[in-house]
Amino acid sequence: MNRTDQPAPAAPRLTTPWGDVDLTRFPADPRDELRAWDAADTYLLKHLAESGTGLSGAVVVVGDRWGALGAALTGAEGCSPTLISDSYVGQRATEENLARRDTPSGAGATGARLLTTQDTPPDRIDVLLVRVPKSLALLEDQLHRLRPALHEGTVVIGTGMVKEIHTSTLNLFDRIIGPTRTSLAEKKARLVFSTPDLSLSPGRNPWPHSYRLPDDIGVLAGRTVVNHAGVFCAERLDIGTRFFLQHLPRASGAARIVDLGCGNGVVGTSAALTDPDAEILFTDESHQAVASAEATYAENRGDRPGKADFRVGDGLAGVPDASVDLVLNNPPFHTHQATTDATAWRMFSQAHAALRPGGELWVVGNRHLGYHLKLRRLFGNSELVASDPKFVILKAVRQDGSRARGARRR
Incomplete structure (x- = not known):
């Protein structure tokens, strides 16, 4: 057998x-x-x-x-x-x-x-x-x-x-x-x-919550973010995403861009404003996150002509192979209380399959997570775009006709 x-x-x-x-x-x-x-x-x-x-x-x-x-x-x-x-x-x-x-x-x-x-x-x-x-x-x-x-x-x-x-x-x-x-x-x-006390007056539900972005993050400077409850960093922009926004590709010319693990949608919304004609897919496994991304995008889209889709699902599962030009990803490194790279590995593998030859995956992550090794295993390449003492931004390019290397290993 x-x-x-x-x-x-x-x-x-x-x-x-x-x-x-x-x-x-x-x-x-x-x-x-x-x-x-x-x-x-x-x-x-x-x-x-x-x-x-x-x-x-x-x-x-x-x-x-x-x-x-x-x-x-x-x-x-x-x-x-x-x-x-x-x-x-x-x-x-x-x-x-x-x-x-x-x-x-x-x-x-x-x-x-x-x-x-x-x-x-x-x-x-x-x-x-x-x-x-x-x-x-x-x-x-x-x-x-x-x-x-x-x-x-x-x-x-x-x-x-x-x-x-x-x-x-x-x-x-x-x-x-x-x-x-x-x-x-x-x-x-x-x-x-x-024990329910029906005489209580608990006040109004404070969610969803909005806040203003800082002035040093490019096209989103001073704009509004909308967060439903439970979405990462509901009160302010986290430092990893801030670093990512400061180094995103500018006017990439991509026809189809994915904000993979979109959270509140600030990364995808930034890409949408930078590439106004591009089709943007916001996807996350959290219903709260996708609702936040849709609200953030609606708050900031203006009259851009490009289409935006919002999908709750398992990453890029269901997205046709070789149909995407650019994937932007800030992957989680925990599932509930367990620290694991399984979700990141799955996201990278899905991105490799969804990207067209020449398409790019951009990833931000903590330096110690070693994402460059995983990207080289899958894509055969990994380029350091930017770094600071805590984070790195990496770019991997889908090679013409390549298949994911070692996709069954972690």
Whole structure:
């Protein structure tokens, strides 16, 4: 049996009070040692079963990272949860994990409903389960958006690892939902219990938030950026992006440009103003980010004739090969709490495939990440465009007729 004939490894299995569930992240990678759940998920599931919390009403789960909570809860009698997530790849994992869920009909857990953080939330919530996000702003936004659907009998429980739950986290629940307390820690996880107080006046939702850009970043000097909650550097321009904006290619003449991992869209908007006739694709796996990019672009586009598209997805997946002239990328180097280069590697590989021969990938990153080695492995070349004590900007050119080198290695 050769390597391509070998069966796919079995998905890791989570034992829950409502049966076992096979769970993977997305995209599934047998080399990935990170599980699709953690102790915070299992602690919450255990509590729900032992406390006898009724799950046959309107159950809403917010921030279920890879679908572990949703897939488990669909095994409870009468439970058809609504799952709200900001992450496209998290939702894809959830869809796959729900589809493989064992049910009496063998049809998978088809009762769950998937929404994004940009969708209209449910009108009524009987049980609200919150996987505490890394971003306090995203938690604030979601609690504000969901509060009108709560009633006096709504059960509200948050869950997270101890390092993810701070006094500021509890203060948000207390201010927006009602009196809040925490559980004892178990396997470095903790639960948050909040009792709805309908007499509270939590104030208005401060998101989305806008701010003015500094005067030293070229065509965007003094312009406005719009950030929805949870998007990187919501209060001010981060230093890596500022450095990137100061060294972007000028009047490249590219017909199609991609802002890959667009965040709030400042990089793509800068390219749009520099190349007004170019078609710009803004893409990110975060619904909040793409909404921010669309708002930032609309705020600054003026009367430029070029087209702009905004896409939530897995990087450049689905973009035709050899269809892009320029890709601009500030890749993340972490997934939730895990530091990894897997996302950057995937973005670089996708960019290589999407670029036309002669097309360029421009990347900004911390010096210590060694992106130049990855780019040389994929493209066969890497040029240093600019550097400072913390960041480097690199350019890689798609060679005529080349194929990605070592695309299966990291």
